[in-house]
Amino acid sequence: MEHTRTTSGLPTLGRRLVTAGNKLVTASPALLALVVILMVVLLFAGLLSLPISAANGESTPPYDAIFTAASAVTVTGLTTVNTAEHWSFFGQVVILLGIQIGGLGIVTIALLLSRAVTRHLGVRGRILAQQGIGTTRLGEVQSLLRIVIVTSLALELALAVILVPRFIIVEESFLTGLWHGIFYAISAFNNAGFVVHPDGLLGFEGDLWILVPIMVGVFIGSFGFPIFLVLMVVKWQWRRWTLHTKLTLSTTTILLVAGAALWGLLEWSNVKTIGDMSVADKLFHALFASTMMRSGGFSLVDPSDSNAITLLATDALMFVGGGSASTAGGIKVTTIAVLFLAILAEAKGDKHLMIFGRNIPEDALRVAISVTFLGATLVLGATGLIMLVSDAPLDRILFEVISGFATCGLSVGLSEELPPAGKYVLAALMFAGRVGPIGLASALAIRRRNLLFRYPEERPIIG
Numbered sequence: 001m002e003h004t005r006t007t008s009g010l011p012t013l014g015r016r017l018v019t020a021g022n023k024l025v026t027a028s029p030a031l032l033a034l035v036v037i038l039m040v041v042l043l044f045a046g047l048l049s050l051p052i053s054a055a056n057g058e059s060t061p062p063y064d065a066i067f068t069a070a071s072a073v074t075v076t077g078l079t080t081v082n083t084a085e086h087w088s089f090f091g092q093v094v095i096l097l098g099i100q101i102g103g104l105g106i107v108t109i110a111l112l113l114s115r116a117v118t119r120h121l122g123v124r125g126r127i128l129a130q131q132g133i134g135t136t137r138l139g140e141v142q143s144l145l146r147i148v149i150v151t152s153l154a155l156e157l158a159l160a161v162i163l164v165p166r167f168i169i170v171e172e173s174f175l176t177g178l179w180h181g182i183f184y185a186i187s188a189f190n191n192a193g194f195v196v197h198p199d200g201l202l203g204f205e206g207d208l209w210i211l212v213p214i215m216v217g218v219f220i221g222s223f224g225f226p227i228f229l230v231l232m233v234v235k236w237q238w239r240r241w242t243l244h245t246k247l248t249l250s251t252t253t254i255l256l257v258a259g260a261a262l263w264g265l266l267e268w269s270n271v272k273t274i275g276d277m278s279v280a281d282k283l284f285h286a287l288f289a290s291t292m293m294r295s296g297g298f299s300l301v302d303p304s305d306s307n308a309i310t311l312l313a314t315d316a317l318m319f320v321g322g323g324s325a326s327t328a329g330g331i332k333v334t335t336i337a338v339l340f341l342a343i344l345a346e347a348k349g350d351k352h353l354m355i356f357g358r359n360i361p362e363d364a365l366r367v368a369i370s371v372t373f374l375g376a377t378l379v380l381g382a383t384g385l386i387m388l389v390s391d392a393p394l395d396r397i398l399f400e401v402i403s404g405f406a407t408c409g410l411s412v413g414l415s416e417e418l419p420p421a422g423k424y425v426l427a428a429l430m431f432a433g434r435v436g437p438i439g440l441a442s443a444l445a446i447r448r449r450n451l452l453f454r455y456p457e458e459r460p461i462i463g
Contacts, residue, residue: 034435037073041431044098045069053091060086063420070427072098074434075327077193077297077409078400080416080423084198089179092196096183102434103190103221103327104152151228152189159185159217166209184210188217191327193297193409201298206281211300215288218296219256222322224248243358244334248323251333259290259317266313272305293317295328297409303399304412311399311412318406319375329407329433331375338368371436379405382429389422390414400426405433 049065051057060068060081067080068087072095081087087095160182167184168177180196187194197203204210227245234240264286267273274282285300292298293314303311321330341353342365353360382401383394390397392414400414404426415426 037435038431040098040101041066041069041073043069044073044094047094048087048091053088053094055086055088055091057088061420063423067415067423067427068095069098070430071409072096072192072194073102074329074407074430075099075102075190075192076329076404076407076430076433077187078404078411078415078426078430079194080418082198083194084196092183095194096186099190099192099194100186103186103192104148147229147232148225151225151232155217155220156185156189159189159213162213163210166207170204170207170210184214185217188214188296188298189221189327191218191221191295191297191322191329191407193292195298201300205300211284211288214298215291215296218298219291222252222295222326222328224323224326224328226325227323243356243360244324246356247334247337251337252323255294255317255320255333256287256290259293259313260286262313263289263293263310266307266310267301270305270307270310273301290317292410293408294320294333295322295330295406295408297403299410302413303410304396308395311395314410315399315402318402318408318410319379321406321408329405331371335368335371338364339372342368375405378429378432382425385425386418386422389419389425390417392417401429404429407433 045062045066045068047053048068049060049062051059053065054060064080067078070076071078083092083095163185164178164181166177167180168174171177171180183194183196186192195201201211201214226242227248230242230245238246260283264274264282267275267286267289268282269275274285277285288298288300294317303314306314319330320336321332322328324332324334338353338360341355341360345351345353353365379398379401382405383398386392386397386401387394396412396414399410399412402408403410407430415423418426
């Protein structure tokens with residue numbers, strides 16, 4: 001007993017760390033989630049900085065290693081070096097692991113490992129899981145944890161089964177085709193946008209066997225894990241869907257069609273992109289681009305060749321992003337849906353937000369406004385910082401910044417041109433975008449004030 005108590009003070013130190021961790025989970029689970037993700041980014045940055053991770057056998061500069069690690073763990077896809085040419089096979093494996101861990105969620109994986117040991121997920125663990133997978137009811141957490149893992153791996157496996165045979169044929173090598181099929185399956189479902197070919201997907205233009213599964217994987221991956229739970233329980237019975245499911249799927253479909261129509265219209269005559277293609281090819285490129293603009297990050301044309309107005313439209317769609325608790329980024333489609341419903345209700349003179357036979361509470365509107373405002377603030381601040389260290393035009397800077405915030409990965413090539421300070425800014429922005437504006441705000445707001453009084457109401461003049 002005496003030896004146990006006095007050996008280097010480890011038992012006492014361990015108990016103190018556990019106690020501190022439990023207090024942090026209870027006080028601010030979002031802050032703990034933020035710290036865990038940051039530590040994982042730094043771990044992967046350390047691995048990528050090793051000489052074995054680079055194709056030339058030399059150490060990668062810290063700013064490139066940190067940027068790539070942040071991009072992988074936040075499933076963004078922006079790069080400062082060519083993934084296929086700069087990184088060795090080991091480095092690409094590290095990137096793929098970062099994508100998988102980031103897609104499943106650092107917190108989710110940690111909780112599953114904890115539960116495997118303790119065989120029990122306590123209340124504190126469920127509170128922490130809420131922050132990672134976006135559910136509002138503690139009873140749903142364990143079900144969602146299983147859905148996150150099983151659904152992700154099953155869909156990634158299905159994509160790989162489709163992609164691997166085609167890559168084996170194209171690459172004329174079993175091992176190379178196997179690796180590329182697995183890599184693109186995981187990158188697509190997690191909306192990461194990383195590629196292991198020097199010219200990206202440009203070499204596979206017209207190959208529907210590869211492009212269609214990647215597009216479908218990105219589209220499904222942007223739904224969000226709560227959607228998968230509902231669909232697995234009630235299938236396609238519309239009336240039994242939750243309001244979140246209805247809003248997410250309907251808004252996602254509207255944005256997909258509208259984005260394809262807008263992108264196709266704006267680029268129809270641009271010979272640098274799709275101007276000299278057939279009508280069928282133009283329509284497919286438009287649909288592919290629309291799918292990728294809200295977080296996929298893959299591209300069949302160089303975004304820098306697009307018209308300025310197309311870049312602006314892409315900025316808007318990237319900022320919206322995908323579904324809540326998904327591998328996609330942005331302010332989320334439900335956020336923009338609630339804001340649109342609020343505008344519509346105000347225009348009609350309705351006091352309440354109503355859709356699909358349900359009334360949306362006022363606090364949901366406040367959260368939507370907060371998420372949008374904080375997201376716009378992050379974009380504005382990062383744009384200003386990049387302008388201080390780069391002479392690039394504003395449209396290119398804004399495009400790269402929004403792509404980083406929304407963890408989209410589409411790029412006009414600015415990330416590679418930035419000095420180290422600019423790369424650190426974008427890396428921090430990708431991290432903030434993955435955590436989420438509202439999650440970042442709640443993580444920083446350790447203390448909450450409970451006011452025991454209320455002032456009289458007075459309406460200011462607005463507009």
